[in-house]
Amino acid sequence: MKLDRRCRRAIKTEFRKQLKSKNPDLEKTIDDILAKPLGLDPKFVRDYRLSANLLTPSEAMQTRKRRTWRIVACLASLTALSLFYLGYRNDTFNKIFTPSSTESFSVHPSSDDIPDAIPGAKEVIRYPCPDAKYLLVRIKQSHLTFESPGDILDLKTPEKMALLAEALSPFYKELNAVQMDIGTIITYFTKTYGVVNIRAEGVFKDLSREECRNHYMNRMSIVLRDLNIQGVAGIDTAMPDIVYAPGAALFLGMLGKINVLPATHENIQQIAEKVFKGELPGSDRDILLNRELSLLDLVTSNNAPFSLVVYGGEHKFNEVVHRWNEVFPGKTISLIDIIPSFYTDSPK
Structure with missing residues (x-):
């Protein structure tokens, strides 16, 4: 299912409105809140918010953390692969x-x-x-x-x-x-x-x-x-x-x-x-x-x-x-x- 322009515009408008409301339960329910009046599956709303960078402050922080860990994991993999290709893990190289x-x-x-x-x-x-x-x-x-x-x-x-x-x-x-x-x-x-x-x-x-x-x-x-x-x-x-x-x-x-x-x-x-x-x-x-x-x-x-x-x-x-x-x-x-x-x- 693809979201049409009307749905995307409605999600953006409602998202900004909900952020201003400072609803304490917003982090847990935002996808449901945005999806319900439009008759959408919350999962589609979630996917669209991620692609459109419509994230709450705490979600944005979590996303940055995940990206940081992915970079760290990538660098760790790079080091491991480097050692592997040079034969560091076998006795011959030593x-x-x-x-x-x-x-x-x-x-x-x-x-x-x-x-x-x-x-x-x-x-x-x-x-x-x-x-x-x-x-x-x-x-x-x-x-x-x-x-x-x-x-x-x-x-x-x-x-x-x-x-x-x-x-x-x-x-x-x-x-x-x-x-x-x-x-x-x-x-x-x-x-x-x-x-x-x-x-x-x-x-x-x-x-x-x-x-x-x-x-x-x-x-x-x-x-x-x-x-x-x-x-x-x-x-x-x-x-x-x-x-x-x-x-x-x-x-x-x-x-x-x-x-x-x-x-x-x-x-x-x-x-x-x-x-x-x-x-x-x-x-x-x-x-x-x-x-x-x-x-x-x-x-x-x-x-x-x-x-x-x-x-x-x-x-x-x-x-x-x-x-x-x-x-x-x-x-x-x-x-x-x-x-x-x-x-x-x-x-x-």
Whole structure:
């Protein structure tokens, strides 16, 4: 049964009238009250009120609560599915993160210890510095920027969002493939050398496991929105193509498999975000250079001679490290760039 225009208008009029009456029994009887004079089934009235957003204050509150719980349930399902697809629930996945007693290094690896062939990498490029005090291994990455493609295009209608999702699908598949390679490379360093820390671009403080999860889920929500993925079934289908897209370092940090450390100072990161968003004046190159120097300062300000970092491929660390070594001869750095197998220079 469909409600005609006359019935809908009558329901709206009577609904507003009943709200003004402040009837204490209104919450329990409103569908009956509205249906009776029109000779309608209260269920039809209820369905129409829900579709037309004609809800009493307490009903509206309950609806918001149900929506909130659905979102929470969806995110929980997303986390569970993420863990499932990475094999977190089986012993094999845990074993690859357990350093072998015969392969592990009791000290930090040197440049000579790191081979030219690494799982997940297509190339290892070395920029040696004789008698360097520090070794920096940078894994090049493609990653989400401060604004996702969906933010930049700002398309709101369902039709345009569907077109956007179709256009962005190859971008996110490539991004996921690169980040999956990065996860493999991090796993190699964890298994072979016992590395437990990684510095991640965009991070300005040590992240707890919970903070890694929050960052991961926030980024995943952007991916789901850009790809117009809705509901648990949609997430289940899409998960193999997007599980790594928010970032391999965050994902492994969320699982407690590696500690995620800062790759920049907080004030530098905040300024960079404002410049990239157009809230402050400044050139992109100056901001990139400040962030690069901030990382080198962090790397050389502690007692660890080895640092593993995941950072965007547009950053030319070989040039910056060369100048750094000239200015700071007591804090010289050797650099190794690792290029993931699916990495190209096109994504940022």
